[in-house]
Amino acid sequence: MTPSDAQAQIQDLRRQLQSLLEAAHANERKLDRFDALERRLVAVSSMEELVNLLLVDCRADFGLDAAELWLLDPDGELSRALPSLPMVKAPQLLDNHGPLKDIFGAARTTRLIGPGHDEALLRKAFDPQATVRSAALLPLIRQGLLIGSLHFGANDPERYDAASGTKFLDRLSAIAAIAIESMLNRERLRRAGMTDGLTGVHNRRYFDHRSLIEFSQAVRHRYPLACLFLDIDHFKAINDGHGHPAGDEVLRQVGGLIQRSLRTGDLAARYGGEEFVVLLPRTDLAGAREVAERIRQMVQEAPFVMPEGGTVSATLSAGLAMLSSDATSFAELLSAADRALYEAKRAGRNRTIADTEGETA
Template identity: 90%
Template sequence: MTSSDPQAQVQELRRQLQSLLEAAKANERKLDRFDALERRLVAVGSMEELVNLLLVDCRADFNLDAAELWLLDPDEELRRALPALPMVKAPQLLDNHAPLKALFGAARTTRLVGAADAPLLAQAFGEGSPVRSAALLPLIRQGLLIGSLHFGSRDPERYDAESGTKFLDRLSAIAAIAIESMLNRERLRRAGMTDGLTGVHNRRYFDHRSLIEFSQAVRHRYPLACLFLDIDHFKAINDRHGHPAGDEVLRQVGGLIQRSLRTGDLAARYGGEEFVVLLPRTDLAGACEVAERIRLMVQEAPFVTPEGGTLSATLSVGLAMLPAQATSFAELLGAADRALYDAKRGGRNRTVADEAAGDAAAASP
């Protein structure tokens, strides 16, 4: 301020004050937006809601041109959970830390990058992206880098390297906590409905889900097939090869059953060496085909033991269709159990359909 004119000096001071007030108001509005986002992150109730909040709502609320979420998923937990979720935009799932190390190196701090870092922008947002400046936020929990959140803009001045990152650092910390919380919730949910040995659903989950499938089939009058599967001579496998080998057979049989089913079918370990499968909207011929496919896969599989050897196994299958006048799911389950008994009595390693299955199939519309 070099002017000696007092009035000019006052005007200049007013201009500077006005500029400071506008900057303060802008920061206050920014703080309010970040505060509202943090509250929503803390309150999310599902992984679907969390992902949509970070990738869709953030983009709209902060006037971004791009938003990306990378999540480390070496054990494919998220790959199993996310495909069924109706998300506008899905996160990128990483098998290892290499892409994250390429972005953050050893520093693992928020990075503001501009057009001069075009290769880094292309890596973060993909080749051909219109992004010209970006904020790259590391997601860290308990000292571990679990992912990254990327905000991008076409404006090359939006994320200037000299700008402060206080708000962004806080946001990345809250987002990391929310992601970890959702992952832990998903693990607990899966643990509560999954058999720890075989990876298929457990009896508790089956008892709940089967009543839903039964009521839907009765209400909408579509066929519902039930398979009871039992590994033949399983006690002899344990006695001859040891319980660890028996556990491996159970685990591998569970995997073969799961790979044989469609989305929407239900497989569960019912108890011991018994498995049960529900096939909604499947007629008798289709159910027989699934049962035989599973039986033959088990018959032909070399089951690998913990010692590296192999052994053979077979299973018997009882099949039943939802009775036309059924009043409870127990009727269908009981019919499949009786058919399994007939398969065992008939020589094992075979599929037997309950006598009423043909009548139920004929009565279906």
């Protein structure tokens, strides 16, 4: 070997060493970023923070061009909890496993998709407006169940190579799945503390808290606030004639009819026994009367299906009151609605009466 050949070989070895050092430093920086992300995932305190971290912060921290989060939500838990949250980007909620099976099949392992491979899958996994050329699709698995998926996309076709390792991504998906399950469990506990277990509407304790807030807001901003007191007619007869399980089923289904009749921002609660109370912020007398009559008619027309088969009929009476301009407490509005309900009962039941007029709707 000539001196010039030896020198060239040394230079080549130095370049290889430098390349290895740079790769090692890059991996170290990547590891630091993943470690920081994992710490933040473990420390999140709300579903809003978690979603923003995965879809917004991850995209910025890792220089991604697209990020998507799919979460399985067959019972509508997340759809009820997430719409009110101020998120920059919302997750896609799935009512079945079909889309997840299309991505992961039976393997349920991280998939790296490069150029020329599974382009149809890339179009499914990301917003149609995105120009993703390569992607990492991470399954979110908890206790052996696939609960969703996290998608990282890049316009650079070389960003994710199908032959590359997925160690960091696998760990990230595991930590993200734990954080998501933790937030779901926390949300379930929170809802259990403010929800009536039988009917699914809010409980009396939550209503007492929320009603004071709604009263304060209505007084401060001078907007109308309507209150409905709803009571199932002859409920004792339903229990006596069909049994308490039948009565419970009527209560549960009436709660569902009330909830479906309300807007986002309205409040329904089980006040006690067979009584429900509804608050309608920014709703005038005509609008509140319309809501009360819609609920009353839905209950009157509904065939309440019993657990053992067959149906039971039921009706309800409604008392309606509007917050007066000189009210000094929410209790005044509640008492007015209660008086109107008493009048509806006294007038023959299955009707709506407004305290402000004392007339049948």
